[in-house]
Amino acid sequence: MTTRDKILNETLTLFSENGYDGTSVEQIAEKVGIKAPSLYNHFKGKEDILNALIDTAEARYEESFGSEKHFGKLPHSRDEFIAIAMKKVEFTVFDLIIGKIRKFLVREQFRSERFAEITTRHQVGGVQKMYAKIIEDMMNEGLFKQDDPSLLAMELTSPVVAMIAKADRQPQYRQKVMQDIEKHLRHFCAVYMMG
Amino acid sequence: MTTRDKILNETLTLFSENGYDGTSVEQIAEKVGIKAPSLYNHFKGKEDILNALIDTAEARYEESFGSEKHFGKLPHSRDEFIAIAMKKVEFTVFDLIIGKIRKFLVREQFRSERFAEITTRHQVGGVQKMYAKIIEDMMNEGLFKQDDPSLLAMELTSPVVAMIAKADRQPQYRQKVMQDIEKHLRHFCAVYMMG
DNA sequence: TTGACAGACTAATAACCATTAGCTATAATG
DNA sequence: CATTATAGCTAATGGTTATTAGTCTGTCAA
Numbered sequence: 001m002t003t004r005d006k007i008l009n010e011t012l013t014l015f016s017e018n019g020y021d022g023t024s025v026e027q028i029a030e031k032v033g034i035k036a037p038s039l040y041n042h043f044k045g046k047e048d049i050l051n052a053l054i055d056t057a058e059a060r061y062e063e064s065f066g067s068e069k070h071f072g073k074l075p076h077s078r079d080e081f082i083a084i085a086m087k088k089v090e091f092t093v094f095d096l097i098i099g100k101i102r103k104f105l106v107r108e109q110f111r112s113e114r115f116a117e118i119t120t121r122h123q124v125g126g127v128q129k130m131y132a133k134i135i136e137d138m139m140n141e142g143l144f145k146q147d148d149p150s151l152l153a154m155e156l157t158s159p160v161v162a163m164i165a166k167a168d169r170q171p172q173y174r175q176k177v178m179q180d181i182e183k184h185l186r187h188f189c190a191v192y193m194m195g
Numbered sequence: 196m197t198t199r200d201k202i203l204n205e206t207l208t209l210f211s212e213n214g215y216d217g218t219s220v221e222q223i224a225e226k227v228g229i230k231a232p233s234l235y236n237h238f239k240g241k242e243d244i245l246n247a248l249i250d251t252a253e254a255r256y257e258e259s260f261g262s263e264k265h266f267g268k269l270p271h272s273r274d275e276f277i278a279i280a281m282k283k284v285e286f287t288v289f290d291l292i293i294g295k296i297r298k299f300l301v302r303e304q305f306r307s308e309r310f311a312e313i314t315t316r317h318q319v320g321g322v323q324k325m326y327a328k329i330i331e332d333m334m335n336e337g338l339f340k341q342d343d344p345s346l347l348a349m350e351l352t353s354p355v356v357a358m359i360a361k362a363d364r365q366p367q368y369r370q371k372v373m374q375d376i377e378k379h380l381r382h383f384c385a386v387y388m389m390g
Numbered sequence: 391t392t393g394a395c396a397g398a399c400t401a402a403t404a405a406c407c408a409t410t411a412g413c414t415a416t417a418a419t420g
Numbered sequence: 421c422a423t424t425a426t427a428g429c430t431a432a433t434g435g436t437t438a439t440t441a442g443t444c445t446g447t448c449a450a
Contacts, residue, residue, distance in 0.1 A: 003427080017305070021216035024407060034428070037409075041427050046408070103305065109364050110212070110298065116364040124357055151382055154375075158354040162319055169304050169311040180349075187346055191386060198397080220438060229398070232439080236397050241438070392450085399444070406437075412430090419424075 004042045006032050008056060011049050016100040019107045020050060050108075057101045058118060064091075064098070065126045074137050078189045081138070082182070085156075089181055093164055093174070103168055123161055128153045144193055152192055159184045199237045201227050203251060206244050211295035214302045215245060245303075252296045253313060259286075259293070260321045269332050273384045276333070277377070280351075284376055288359055288369070298363055318356055323348045339388055347387055354379045 001009075010031035014023040025046050029036040043049045071088075075081040092098055102122070109119040132153035138144045144152070160181055167177040196204075205226035209218040220241050224231040238244045266283075270276040287293055297317070304314040327348035333339045339347070355376055362372040 019214065019216060021214060025409085026407075035430080036407090037411095037430085038428055040409070107302065107305065110214075110302065113365075120361050120364055124361060148382075151378065154354050154357075154379065155350065155382075158357045159349050161357060162349075162353045166315050166319060169315055170308075183346065184349065187343075187350075219436080221436090230400085231437095232400085232441095233398055235439070394447100394449085396447085397445090399442105401441090401443100403440080404438095407435085408433105409435105410431105410433080412432105414429075415427090417424100417426080420422085 003032065003034070007039060007042055007049065008053055012053055012057075012097070012100050012104060015050075015053065016103040016107070020046075020111070053104075054115070054118065057105070060097065060101065061122055061126065065122075065130060071130060071134055074134065074141070076141075076143070078143075078193050081143075081193075082185050082189060085185055086182060089160060089164070090178070093167060093178070099168065102164075106165070106168075124154075124157070127157050127161075131156055142194060147192065155192075156185075156188055198227065198229070202234060202237055202244065203248055207248055207252075207292070207295050207299060210245075210248065210302070211298040215241075215306070248299075249310070249313065252300070255292065255296065256317055256321065260317075260325060266325060266329055269329065269336070271336075271338070273338075273388050276338075276388075277380050277384060280380055281377060284355060284359070285373070288362060288373070294363065297359075301360070301363075319349075319352070322352050322356075326351055337389060342387065350387075351380075351383055 007028065011023070011028050014027055014031065025039055026036045028049070029039055032039075039049075043052065071084065075084055105115070105119045105122060108115050110116065128150065130153075132150040135144055135152050135156075136149040139146060139149065163177045163181050163184075167174045202223065206218070206223050209222055209226065220234055221231045223244070224234055227234075234244075238247065266279065270279055300310070300314045300317060303310050305311065323345065325348075327345040330339055330347050330351075331344040334341060334344065358372045358376050358379075362369045
């Protein structure tokens, strides 16, 4: 791993824990194992690190949720749908880097319009669009009752997002949160799927 | 208004816009119209202001959402339920102080366990409990289909919370968000209410 | 009238912070 | 081999920050 990547990694950790204003370049340097001025061999300044970080965060998100293709093949039963969705949730909740990106974004969402926009895309837009597509396809296959796919996607994802945020804030509830999410998913399917 | 209250007001504004670490005591003093050292006649330090602020935020929240009584009398029709719920949402979205408290909490939710706990209570616990009680009562009156009241409360409130967060981040979508919330509310009633 | 107190002020301090300048050693390149 | 770039370092700088000490003024009670 290059020094540059090490800087980005450690900075993500620090920003997610203490925020941009709560982190000093000296702290970053110390975690990386260099002195603060050496950071300037790799970045123009603190804000430059922030921008590079958000770029990589976007790339990482795109990679995981950017397209409806990432759901794999279309589920063909209720249990399959639930299983795949739960797997997605588990990945999102337990992946360390994604968790840090989430906390980092939540903290800095008001910093600029760009941050606000990206946060909205991460928290609502992106995943919702993905599920809207899947639900629509499953409607066409007669697995879901006819309804507004993007509205249903919102009904599906919003409680999940809220619960994940709770788990981020209070990790002691992680287990409970995962159970509640599964309960919600089953209820959602019971209400909106056929038969 | 006492100087102490003026300090709390201006600090809430600044913290909601720039966060705790992004706000200096000098900025606070300037907004209040005094010099920074004079703040120490009213508070022990910056952190003391923060704690006093969270106390008043809790009081304000308790006052608005703390008890199921605050819904007024039980709604007796679908339209009445939607109307009252929408009014609550409008109040929450457009009240300036509540909006600032919300942004302030979102920013500082990771600062301590107390902040995390309060944020969870504000965003999920409190309102959900309130609606769970109402939905349960309305089930007993035959207005809602039989189901798990607190699960339904989550299905009801989560999308609303998500949309409000979006409106906080991107005020240009406020109007659209209000429309989407109403759409969600109508859909919710269509699915879970009788007839 | 006197004295005490609340609440403002100025001045000062010690710490911290982001950044720049300039030096050095090592590794890559011609 | 010469040189050029990379990437580390120390030292220093100018700015900001939270906080303390000590002073002054007005108000109100004794």
